[in-house]
């Protein structure tokens with residue numbers, strides 16, 4: 323009777339619009355938020371922040387960006403990493419041009435650059451679909467990474483060709499750069515991720531989300547209910563790239579601390595795509611589940627041999643990691659295209675009925 | 681019963697054309713695909729407030745005709761006059777703004793969305809709140825959402841699909857999908873509703889329900905309906921006037937009695953089982 327819905331009636335449309343029509347879901351979210359905002363940061367070690375907590379959040383956000391485009395609007399993209407890169411470089415330039423700028427403001431502004439470039443590279447989607455569109459976004463991927471390398475202005479003409487995050491303070495506390503403490507960075511990332519996730523949930527449930535899903539499910543019918551396909555697709559590219567761009571800026575400024583152009587290569591794009599697929603296309607929750615799995619898997623694999631008192635070469639562990647992810651991708655593509663989020667949905671439905679199976 | 685769709689005020693205010701006047705005038709329209717002439721020089725009109733059936737054997741050009749009317753195809757010759765305005769080419773998504781909605785011969789719903797969202801999607805163009813308010817989903821955006829939800833709930837009540845409100849339409853049986861699709865087109869509050877075989881593949885009971893809905897929409901909302909249907913019983917019952925197409929040509933046009941008694945027609949086309 324964990325998930326008892328009896329006795330919970332909806333008395334108004336507003337109540338029916340509630341994110342969690344079932345009270346237990348709201349409770350569960352409360353518990354998760356409690357862990358994220360209090361229990362983890364109070365207990366985590368530096369190692370946990372840097373290898374688990376912060377990357378999970380940033381990858382979730384990147385995957386969310388991709389998911390808005392691919393999972394909701396149905397436009398496949400292999401260029402996520404490049405848009406992340408545009409966000410990171412834009413944030414870098416903004417903070418060099420306006421040294422005293424609040425980092426949150428810099429991030430918010432930086433997102434507009436990938437958004438604009440996303441629109442440009444989204445133009446082919448007005449003509450082509452699916453596989454062919456994916457190839458077109460791949461062109462964006464290679465072109466932009468090439469640009470990151472060749473356009474020295476982007477990295478302030480550093481001889482290394484890399485960008486180095488300076489020490490940045492917000493309200494007197496270091497939030498980025500070598501001086502920043504992990505816990506501060508974690509809270510910063512957590513705040514941004516929570517905010518954008520909340521906005522995304524709202525967008526996907528309202529008019530814009532319905533338009534995207536309509537285009538995804540049947541574009542001809544969408545057009546004949548009056549939806550302007552061009553605006554629908556380009557808005558998806560813009561918003562998706564904005565979110566991806568912000569995640570890219572976080573990736574460099576709040577986690578890695580430095581970036582070379584090839585950090586944003588196609589491998590990262592695929593990694594994000596795998597997170598979205600394993601987590602579940604067309605689900606917000608899925609991004610988090612997918613990111614947890616992808617980020618935690620190698621860490622857990624590293625532990626296991628020690629637990630049983632033997633050791634495995636790290637190269638072998640990496641291969642095992644790759645194999646497991648490959649197997650998961652195949653499993654989800656074939657058996658459960660809606661990913662971990664769908665598996666959770668099924669489990670939840672079972673819990674609602676439990677212990678009465680009818 | 682009659683209050684359920686709050687219909688009286690809706691269309692009168694929207695349309696200057698009086699009941700019984702010509703709403704849609706199809707003038708000498710021709711359309712071909714490569715060598716195939718789907719429509720050859722066809723003219724007919726649809727009057728405000730009537731149910732106009734378009735019948736004919738498979739491949740006669742009926743669906744193509746609807747596609748020309750709502751701008752999905754552009755006729756190579758001839759023109760369309762709708763509500764007094766003549767046009768040749770237009771973008772498909774503009775039809776809704778002019779007051780034309782349609783359903784499809786093969787159900788064209790948004791499979792991954794619920795019944796409710798499918799019908800709400802029909803009101804997308806009437807909703808205005810931009811990205812900022814959508815992000816917050818509060819204030820004006822929520823008010824707008826509720827306002828349209830109320831309209832959609834009226835349609836859901838009317839079509840008796842309350843129980844499948846939150847079901848993804850991909851999981852619904854075919855008959856219910858057709859009903860949801862009708863709901864989506866009603867949500868657009870059209871002046872002219874184009875229905876492409878709304879009863880295909882339905883059993884008798886479902887057909888009766890669907891006929892009832894069509895008549896009620898026509899009577900209560902005053903919506904003009906152009907209907908393609910193969911079931912002659914239904915066509916004779918529902919329609920005010922019938923246009924008969926064959927191989928892209930118009931071969932008859934008139935009230936049901938006239939078409940019914942046209943023996944040649946019955947022998948040549950209507951007797952044929954489809």
Ligand SMILES: Nc1ncnc2c1ncn2[C@@H]1O[C@H](COP(=O)(O)OP(=O)(O)OP(=O)(O)O)[C@@H](O)[C@H]1O
Nearest residue numbers: 713716717718737738739740741742743744745785
């Ligand atoms: N997009 C298209 N491309 C090529 N030919 C087409 C296309 N659409 C229709 N046709 C052809 O035009 C002719 C008329 O087709 P249409 O679909 O309008 O017939 P219909 O009267 O609706 O038939 P049915 O009762 O089978 O639905 C047919 O010969 C068809 O093959």
Ligand SMILES: [Mg+2]
Nearest residue numbers: 742743744785
């Ligand atoms: Mg047809």
